Amino acid sequence: MNTKITIAIDGFSSTGKSTLAKQLAKQLGYIYVDTGAMYRAVAYFAMQKNIISPSGFDKTALIGLLPSIQLSFQFNEVLGFAEMYLNNENVENQIRTIEVSNYVSKVAEVSEVRAKLVEQQQEMGKNKGIVMDGRDIGTVVFPDAELKIFMTASATTRAQRRFAELEQKGDKVSYEEVLQNVEERDYIDTHRADSPLIIANDAIEIDNSDLSKEEQFKIVLDLVDEVINAK
Numbered sequence: 733m734n735t736k737i738t739i740a741i742d743g744f745s746s747t748g749k750s751t752l753a754k755q756l757a758k759q760l761g762y763i764y765v766d767t768g769a770m771y772r773a774v775a776y777f778a779m780q781k782n783i784i785s786p787s788g789f790d791k792t793a794l795i796g797l798l799p800s801i802q803l804s805f806q807f808n809e810v811l812g813f814a815e816m817y818l819n820n821e822n823v824e825n826q827i828r829t830i831e832v833s834n835y836v837s838k839v840a841e842v843s844e845v846r847a848k849l850v851e852q853q854q855e856m857g858k859n860k861g862i863v864m865d866g867r868d869i870g871t872v873v874f875p876d877a878e879l880k881i882f883m884t885a886s887a888t889t890r891a892q893r894r895f896a897e898l899e900q901k902g903d904k905v906s907y908e909e910v911l912q913n914v915e916e917r918d919y920i921d922t923h924r925a926d927s928p929l930i931i932a933n934d935a936i937e938i939d940n941s942d943l944s945k946e947e948q949f950k951i952v953l954d955l956v957d958e959v960i961n962a963k
Contacts, residue, residue, distance in 0.1 A: 735960050736762070736861035738876075740869035742929065743883030745833075745917045746890035748940060748948070749865035752883070754813050755949050756956065757863045765856050767866030767873070768836075769816040770803050770849050772827035775839040777801055777818060784835050795844045803852065830898060830905050833913050837920035840867070846926055867921055870932040879959045880935035881952060889941045890914050 739756060741749050750766050757764035774794075778784040783793045805814035806822075815824040826832070839845060846868075853873045857864060864873065870880035891911035898905050921929040931937060936955060940948050 735963050736859075737878035737956070737959055737963070738857055738860050738874050739863040739879045739881070739956065740874045740877040740932075740935075741863065741865035741881045741883065742867055742870050742931070742935065743865075743881075744885070744890065744921070744929070745914055746894040747883040747885050748893070748945065749883055751945060752881075752948060752952060753863045753865040755945075756952065758812070759953065760863070760956065761861075763856070763862045764813065765805065765853065765862060765864040766814075766816070767849065767853055767864060767869065769805075769824075769827060770852070771840045771845070771866075772832050772836050773803055773816050773818045773823055774801060774845055774849070775832050775836040776823055776827045778839055779832070779835065784839065789835075789838055791842055794839070794842065798844060798848055801848075803849075828901075830903060830909065830913060833917070837917045837924075841920065841924045841926065843926045850927075867929045868927040870935050871930060872927045875932070878963075879955060880932050881955070882931040882935040882937045884937065884939050885941040887911065887914050887918065 739762070741753050743749050750768065753764050753766070756762065775784065778794050781797065783790050802819050804817045806817055807814045815822055816827060817823065850873055853864060856862065857874060866873070870877055870882070888911065891907065891914045894914065895905070895907045895910045898910065938948065938951065
């Protein structure tokens with residue numbers, strides 16, 4: 733398969749965007765970039781610096797420290813995917829907690845944060861052959877992507893999936909807390925002034941509430957084949 737394209741996967745939290753993107757990248761031999769991990773890493777940084785907490789969020793302080801934030805992905809051969817590094821420290825596990833989830837959408841609202849990360853993301857994908865998932869990939873990062881997918885599912889379905897993931901990791905959290913987090917993130921993501929979560933005009937929407945990972949993968953892989961064969 734010599735023709736390489738850009739695949740943009742957007743959608744609501746906990747719709748399995750990253751799982752699908754990893755499957756596609758592995759199947760196609762493409763680079764995979766989890767932009768959500770990048771925003772999570774910035775949120776984790778802000779938490780570590782006491783810039784964001786239950787008592788408030790000092791956006792000015794975070795903006796001032798952005799030049800000191802270095803983000804990179806390093807491939808883990810054992811796991812089979814790239815992990816998130818913040819200032820040369822592996823933070824893959826730390827950024828997946830419910831605490832980070834509670835803050836990530838607020839951090840992602842900051843225009844200066846988005847500008848910094850979007851620039852890095854566009855640089856990563858300049859040679860195509862990339863699968864990137866997030867909230868604004870098909871609308872802002874790669875508006876000319878050859879294939880755009882928008883993933884959705886009911887809030888309760890997504891909360892159940894996320895709750896099961898956290899439980900499996902040993903995190904002590906209630907389903908009600910996870911559902912509240914999902915609904916709050918949905919609201920913030922769709923209502924922020926800078927690059928809100930919207931479906932691109934040329935995106936293909938997939939509701940995976942009742943789809944297995946295998947069924948979803950086949951649907952999207954068929955779409956990839958259609959796009960590549962049409963080129």
